[in-house]
Amino acid sequence: MPRILVVDDEAGLRDSLRRALVRQGHSVDEAATFDEGIQKLQAAPCDLLLTDIRLKDKSGLDIVTFARRHRPSTRIVVMTAFGSVDVAVDAMRLGADDFLEKPFRMEAMLNCLERTLESGRLARRVERLERENEILRDAIGATPGEAGLVGGSPGMQRVRNLIERVAHSEASVLIRGETGTGKELVARAIHARSPRAERPFVAFDCCTFAEGVLESELFGHEKGAFTGAERRRLGRFELADSGTLFLDEIGDLAMNVQVKLLRVLQERAFERVGGTETVPVDVRVVTATNRDLEAAIHEKAFREDLYYRLNVVTIQVPPLRERPEDIPALVDLFLSRYGRRSEAAAIAVAPDALAALQAYGWPGNVRQLENVIHRATILCRDGLVGREDVTPELAEREDARPSTTDLRATLDAVEQQLLERAVREHHGNLTAAGRALGIERNLLRYKLRKHGLR
Numbered sequence: 001m002p003r004i005l006v007v008d009d010e011a012g013l014r015d016s017l018r019r020a021l022v023r024q025g026h027s028v029d030e031a032a033t034f035d036e037g038i039q040k041l042q043a044a045p046c047d048l049l050l051t052d053i054r055l056k057d058k059s060g061l062d063i064v065t066f067a068r069r070h071r072p073s074t075r076i077v078v079m080t081a082f083g084s085v086d087v088a089v090d091a092m093r094l095g096a097d098d099f100l101e102k103p104f105r106m107e108a109m110l111n112c113l114e115r116t117l118e119s120g121r122l123a124r125r126v127e128r129l130e131r132e133n134e135i136l137r138d139a140i141g142a143t144p145g146e147a148g149l150v151g152g153s154p155g156m157q158r159v160r161n162l163i164e165r166v167a168h169s170e171a172s173v174l175i176r177g178e179t180g181t182g183k184e185l186v187a188r189a190i191h192a193r194s195p196r197a198e199r200p201f202v203a204f205d206c207c208t209f210a211e212g213v214l215e216s217e218l219f220g221h222e223k224g225a226f227t228g229a230e231r232r233r234l235g236r237f238e239l240a241d242s243g244t245l246f247l248d249e250i251g252d253l254a255m256n257v258q259v260k261l262l263r264v265l266q267e268r269a270f271e272r273v274g275g276t277e278t279v280p281v282d283v284r285v286v287t288a289t290n291r292d293l294e295a296a297i298h299e300k301a302f303r304e305d306l307y308y309r310l311n312v313v314t315i316q317v318p319p320l321r322e323r324p325e326d327i328p329a330l331v332d333l334f335l336s337r338y339g340r341r342s343e344a345a346a347i348a349v350a351p352d353a354l355a356a357l358q359a360y361g362w363p364g365n366v367r368q369l370e371n372v373i374h375r376a377t378i379l380c381r382d383g384l385v386g387r388e389d390v391t392p393e394l395a396e397r398e399d400a401r402p403s404t405t406d407l408r409a410t411l412d413a414v415e416q417q418l419l420e421r422a423v424r425e426h427h428g429n430l431t432a433a434g435r436a437l438g439i440e441r442n443l444l445r446y447k448l449r450k451h452g453l454r
Contacts (some may be wrong), residue, residue, distance in 0.1 A: 002117055003027045003044075007037035007051040008079065009064060017050070020106050021113070021165050034058035045277050048075045048117055053087050061091055070276050072222060072232060075120040077112060079104075105427025150333055155318035159186060162315045167193035172265075172310050174250075175288040177317030180365030183288035184248060186315055190286060191244040199243035204236045207252040214257045216273045219264075225274020237270060237281050238298055244284045250310065251291030251302060262306045285310065294446045298439060317356055320362040320369060330366060334373035335385075347377055353387040395431030416451045419444070423453070 004026050006017050006309040011032070019030045029046070031037035034057045041049070041063075049067050053060040056240045060078060067074050078091040078099045087098035098117050100109055133284055149160065165292075166173055167190050175183045193200045209217050216225070220235030236245055247253075253261065264270045269280045296302035320327070331349055339347035351377075362368055376389040418437065434444040 001027050002047040004031065004113070005029045005031065005037065005040055005046045007034075007055070008048070009033065009056045016106070017109070018284065020110060024110060025181050029313035034060075037063050038066055041067055042276075045071055046074055047076065047120065048113060050077050050079065050113065052079045052090060054081065054403045059089075064091050064094045064096050072123070072275075073120070073277065073284060075116045077116055087314075091399065101155070140149040141191060143289060149182065149189060151323055151328050152329070153318070153323035153326045155323050156326060157206040159315060159317055163189050163312070164193065166190060166313045166315075168195065169313075170284055172284075173286045173310040173313045174293075174311040175315045175317060177288070177290060178319045178365055179290050180367035181245055181317040181319055182366055183290075183317055184246060185286065186317060187244070187246040187286045190337075191246075191284075194284070195296045196243050196284060200240050201244050201246065202236050203246040203248065205248045207249040211257075214254055216262065218257065219260065219270050219272055220279075222275035225272070229274065232272070235272065237264065237283055238279060240283045241281050242283075244286060247285065247287045249289060249291075249297055250287040251289040251293055253302075255301075255303070258303045258306050262303065262309060265306075265309050268440045294443045298443050301328065310378065320365045324358045325370070326353060326448060330369055331373055335377065338377040347380065347383050347385060349385045350387060353385055353390050356387055356390060415447065416453070419447055419451065419453060423448070 002025075004020075004021055006014055007030075008014050008017075009032050014030045014032070021028045029040055031040050033260045034055050037051065040046075049063070049071075051060045051063050055063075064076055067076055072391065074093075076096040078088060078096045080088045080091075080099055081102050085101075086099075088096075090175060091099060097119065098112055100112055107374050126365065144274055148427055149156065163186060173187075173190060176188050177183050187203070188201060191197060204218065206214065216229075216233070216235065218235050218237060220238055221229050223231050260270065264281070265285065267271060268282065270280055271279050293302055293307055293311075297307055298305045310430070322436075331354065335347050335349070357369070364371070372390055373385075381388045419433075422433040422436050423430070426436065430444055431441050434441045437444065439447075
């Protein structure tokens with residue numbers, strides 16, 4: 001329901017306008033003076049301001065100037081006495097959208113206001129579409145296909161099961177996993193199965209932008225908010241309104257932005273950078289990270305209250321090295337995708353090449369596998385991907401991979417032994433054991449769960 005603020009010092013005219021506008025389905029507020037009108041504008045946003053140019057305490061041009069500066073999305077129609085067209089022109093220069101000459105017929109007034117409200121709706125729609133197109137242009141070619149969810153391994157079955165269970169809820173979901181495992185695909189699958197599926201899905205990588213730009217990208221900014229802000233710009237939250245906002249690499253979010261994000265999650269509203277207008281928003285937030293957030297909390301690099309807001313449900317996406325049985329299905333998917341673009345009539349993978357792919361550790365996960373198969377479809381001969389077509393990529397990392405894997409396993413084993421020893425020596429007292437290890441009790445509990453220790 002559009003909200004209209006009427007500012008006029010004639011009580012009879014205000015009453016007539018209010019009754020006519022309410023009959024048209026509008027919500028109407030009134031003000032008799034300039035000061036009262038300013039207070040009403042400051043208290044809550046409105047869709048349209050209808051104000052007389054001549055007020056007893058001040059010129060209506062001042063309220064036009066104030067509204068255009070502090071409520072830029074509000075449409076403005078001014079009322080002028082007969083023959084005061086020059087004043088109306090001044091109001092238009094200051095930002096008014098239209099004017100009415102007194103006395104006017106109610107039908108003419110209603111038509112004028114309806115045109116102005118509709119132009120506001122169209123302007124907001126154009127602004128939103130321009131911003132969405134800008135984001136889509138940036139995203140072309142960057143969004144992976146459905147590969148991240150392919151496979152029948154137990155780990156992927158658990159992921160798909162959790163997606164189905166959480167999709168129809170409004171709960172915040174934290175997706176955890178290494179880079180390249182397909183965390184955004186999980187977020188898209190949740191959105192596609194949710195009641196919001198027909199609404200926008202907006203993805204944002206928190207580590208893509210510098211700290212000074214992050215707030216503007218997420219929450220938008222008003223014209224003149226900073227050097228170079230030549231017009232108002234919508235942020236990701238507004239673009240995702242009524243849909244899903246996916247925040248990737250949430251662990252890299254700057255502390256000052258974490259504070260504002262927490263407020264949005266709590267209050268379902270925010271202000272654009274450089275603005276005072278409160279913007280309500282209805283967004284389901286899904287986040288992802290490859291960082292140890294519990295350790296980041298311990299190091300005061302991530303807010304604990306924000307962590308609990310985001311981590312209602314956790315989905316852990318397993319790395320590719322832990323599900324080698326899924327590699328044949330992934331290879332088939334990539335062959336069908338890229339094989340169609342090659343000159344070969346048909347493409348298959350030789351058994352020794354497939355064995356080499358399954359034996360590799362895949363530090364870049366599914367994204368790296370896709371790259372290898374894409375290149376192999378270009379380099380292979382006679383439509384058959386041989387070991388020599390995939391070996392160069394694997395050989396580049398072959399010397400480093402075993403030592404890296406061994407080191408990780410060694411570190412895990414040492415950590416597990418230290419945890420077991422500390423808990424045993426302190427007779428199961430986790431607070432005392434954590435103090436001895438120099439970590440907080442919550443982080444100790446997380447590490448015990450990570451190693452399957454009780």
